[in-house]
Amino acid sequence: MKNLKFFVILRLMQKLSESQRVSEIEQKWQGGIEKLFYNWHWNDGFTHREIANTIDVPRPTITRWFRQLNISTQDCERPTKRRYQIRLLKILKQIQKKKIHYEKPCLANKHFFKSWGPGMAYVLGYFAADGCMYINHRGSHFIEFTSTDKELIEKVKILISSEHKIGSHKHENSNLLCSYRLQVGSKEMFNDLSELGFTPAKSKTVRLSKIPNEYFSHFVRGFFDGDGCVYFGNCYKNDRQRREFVLSTRFSSGSREFLQELWHYLKIYADIKGGSLVAKEKDDKINYDLQFSKNDSIQLFHFMYKGVTEIKFLERKYYKFQEAFKIINYAGVA
Structure with a gap:
């Protein structure tokens, strides 16, 4: 039974690898689709819908491909938290950038206390x-x-x-x-x-x-x-x-x-x-x-x-x- 399941998964992966649409996606993003989906979903926190929008494919197709490629899916809350963390990190970096490069001018002689008089x-x-x-x-x-x-x-x-x-x-x-x-x-x-x-x-x-x-x-x-x-x-x-x-x-x-x-x-x-x-x-x-x-x-x-x-x-x-x-x-x- 296990051998049969393994054979089915292997056959589905083979079909995907032969798909013209999958080949175009891999060529455009310069990577294998299995590794690409895994990184987007687990490392970057993308949901199935966001992956679908990124590569212009219907969302149900992405979900089906995840099953065919045997890629596990996160709980609904986890990608949401991950996206929030990523956005927050980007905002903090922007704020830090502004702090480094922008200094409000002092409307006084800021060197006043440097020399005695x-x-x-x-x-x-x-x-x-x-x-x-x-x-x-x-x-x-x-x-x-x-x-x-x-x-x-x-x-x-x-x-x-x-x-x-x-x-x-x-x-x-x-x-x-x-x-x-x-x-x-x-x-x-x-x-x-x-x-x-x-x-x-x-x-x-x-x-x-x-x-x-x-x-x-x-x-x-x-x-x-x-x-x-x-x-x-x-x-x-x-x-x-x-x-x-x-x-x-x-x-x-x-x-x-x-x-x-x-x-x-x-x-x-x-x-x-x-x-x-x-x-x-x-x-x-x-x-x-x-x-x-x-x-x-x-x-x-x-x-x-x-x-x-x-x-x-x-x-x-x-x-x-x-x-x-x-x-x-x-x-x-x-």
């Missing part, structure tokens, strides 16, 4: 105060500047030659000021900031020792414009018997180590004599203030603003110092 050091200092960097879910790299002072964001935009729009956000709480944002997509700028010590998780990891001496004052001014303030007025002394004029400056940060290092270098470069580092807790978070009194504040002003053009400082804080100096001169306080 007064403008670069100033923007870097401000970034240490109010900047952030992140990678989105698509793998795009961004750096971002935020402030409630639109003037400051506009100056940063000019300095980095940005063509981006400045975004704004009004808070539902009327007591909160409107905030402004400049977002720049650039992997190169992102990597340059990483080289300088910044990370997405913690912005104030920059090592101040990396900043050249001649540009340190510009960095400090940038940080001051972001997370610093100047205060002046009349306050009671500890005995509360008499009032005296007070002038103080303050740098704020969530990193104690950063402010300690800043304090160390201010003593070296700005000839600061005093100062104090104070911890403040708010909403279960601890922030730190580096504070300086009148004489050190005057010294800081000259250190930060000597020979600087208006594009590289926040005018509001600069003129607040000027107001304080007028009062000092008027009151005869030296």
